Amino acid sequence: MNFEFATATRILFGAGKSAEVPALARSLGQRVLLVTGRTPERTRPLHTALEAAGLTVIPFAVEQEPTVALASEGAQIAQTESVHVVISIGGGSVLDAGKAIAALATHPGDPLRFLEVIGAGEPLTKDPLPFLALPTTAGTGAEVTRNAVLGSPEHRVKVSLRSPRMLPRAAVVDPDLSLGLPPDLTAATGLDALTQLLEAFVSVRANPLTDALCRDGLVRVAAALPRAYTHGSDRVARAELALGALYSGLALANAGLGAVHGLAGPLGGRFKAPHGAVCAALLAPVTAVNVEALQAREPDNPALLRYAEAAHWLTGRSTATPGDVVPALRQLVAWLNIPGLAAWQVTPDDFPELVRQARASSSLKGNPLILTDAELQAALLRAL
Numbered sequence: 001m002n003f004e005f006a007t008a009t010r011i012l013f014g015a016g017k018s019a020e021v022p023a024l025a026r027s028l029g030q031r032v033l034l035v036t037g038r039t040p041e042r043t044r045p046l047h048t049a050l051e052a053a054g055l056t057v058i059p060f061a062v063e064q065e066p067t068v069a070l071a072s073e074g075a076q077i078a079q080t081e082s083v084h085v086v087i088s089i090g091g092g093s094v095l096d097a098g099k100a101i102a103a104l105a106t107h108p109g110d111p112l113r114f115l116e117v118i119g120a121g122e123p124l125t126k127d128p129l130p131f132l133a134l135p136t137t138a139g140t141g142a143e144v145t146r147n148a149v150l151g152s153p154e155h156r157v158k159v160s161l162r163s164p165r166m167l168p169r170a171a172v173v174d175p176d177l178s179l180g181l182p183p184d185l186t187a188a189t190g191l192d193a194l195t196q197l198l199e200a201f202v203s204v205r206a207n208p209l210t211d212a213l214c215r216d217g218l219v220r221v222a223a224a225l226p227r228a229y230t231h232g233s234d235r236v237a238r239a240e241l242a243l244g245a246l247y248s249g250l251a252l253a254n255a256g257l258g259a260v261h262g263l264a265g266p267l268g269g270r271f272k273a274p275h276g277a278v279c280a281a282l283l284a285p286v287t288a289v290n291v292e293a294l295q296a297r298e299p300d301n302p303a304l305l306r307y308a309e310a311a312h313w314l315t316g317r318s319t320a321t322p323g324d325v326v327p328a329l330r331q332l333v334a335w336l337n338i339p340g341l342a343a344w345q346v347t348p349d350d351f352p353e354l355v356r357q358a359r360a361s362s363s364l365k366g367n368p369l370i371l372t373d374a375e376l377q378a379a380l381l382r383a384l
Contacts, residue, residue: 001207001208006167008143009167009170013173014173016174016176017172017174018177021049022052024170025132026053028169029083029085029130030055030056031081031083031084032055032056032084032085032086033078033087035062035090036061036090037091037093037094037136038064046089046134058077058078065268067150068115070097072104072111075104078105083105083129084129086131087131087133088131089136089177090136090137091185092142092189092275095135095140096142096147096150097148099128099131099142099147099168103163104161105129106128106129114161116159116162117159118152127165132171134172134173134177135178137186139189139190139193139276140193140196140245140249140275142249143246144167145253146166147160148161149265151268157265157269158266158268159265173243175242178242179238180233184337186228186232186241187225187336188274188277190245191336192279194225195261195282196249196251197217197218199252199258199260199363200251201214201218201251203368207254209254213250213251214248219313220241220243222314225332226335256365257366258363258367259286259371259376260287260363261361262358262361262367263286263380265363267341270354273346278341278344280338281341284329284330285382286379287325288379289371289378289382294322295323301368303368308321308322311323315328341380341383341384342384352377354380355373355376355377358376
């Protein structure tokens with residue numbers, strides 16, 4: 001019963017809540033760095049509303065998954081433009097970019113000092129610029145997490161900039177912002193949320209608060225994802241997915257993740273594969289390896305009962321067993337047309353290096369048991 005729970009200072013949830021952002025921003029300062037995706041026109045209403053509130057807006061577009069160099073560039077602009085507050089509106093990549101920019105803007109110099117795996121991993125010594133997060137997809141939960149995932153092309157890996165100081169000043173979750181999201185992005189981001197909920201639920205760091213979030217979130221996402229995939233303008237389904245994704249971010253930030261995300265980081269760094277799609281491809285194979293390893297080596301591990309719970313929610317059968325979670329996940333992933341890792345040119349020759357890099361990730365430390373290199377490679381093989 002010993003645990004800590006930390007999250008964004010404020011969470012605003014509900015249709016239309018994005019209208020409150022200009023007033024929030026104005027309470028924090030006059031000059032805004034507005035971080036958007038590759039098509040800033042989609043976020044023009046917010047840009048216009050901020051200017052109408054008397055704020056000076058400096059736009060910054062994130063055209064792909066963020067890198068260390070991009071975050072450093074954004075931080076330099078924030079410093080040069082004397083920015084008071086950073087606002088991100090977009091998917092997980094845009095939110096991570098904004099979080100990293102806000103943090104590095106108050107920590108000039110080499111960002112490698114603060115990065116995990118490829119850097120020194122030093123703690124941040126100052127508070128970042130105030131940061132407001134507006135997700136437009138229901139997936140990563142990055143609006144309430146304390147880290148930013150950044151790619152390092154020269155190291156061919158994705159790593160985290162992490163600190164409790166990086167929790168957003170406010171997370172504004174407006175489900176209407178995800179209306180009309182294309183089916184493929186709905187599937188990939190929704191399955192990322194489902195993965196985060198399941199991994200946090202069976203994590204060795206799970207606690208009663210994260211358990212409650214995961215139990216409710218898994219039920220919501222499992223029911224809403226197929227509906228949102230086929231009916232992109234269903235506001236009820238979008239709201240359920242947005243809430244489930246928010247829960248997943250709250251849970252992972254406080255309970256950690258597992259082997260899916262441990263492998264996803266190196267895969268995303270070495271191949272041009274979207275994070276959500278990689279997690280979706282790995283979800284059933286890694287879960288299968290976890291269940292098999294637990295049954296063989298740790299049959300009394302409570303994670304097996306949790307997998308059985310998840311199987312019950314996914315199948316609707318009260319008699320579901322731990323092993324039943326795997327075909328349920330496999331069926332959902334197939335129905336959502338998620339490609340295997342081979343679609344991104346991953347081959348067995350890549351497995352040893354991927355496993356080596358995964359060993360250095362913080363995510364792997366939350367897995368319900370320590371998997372061998374052979375087991376991790378077996379999961380990758382099944383994910384092809």
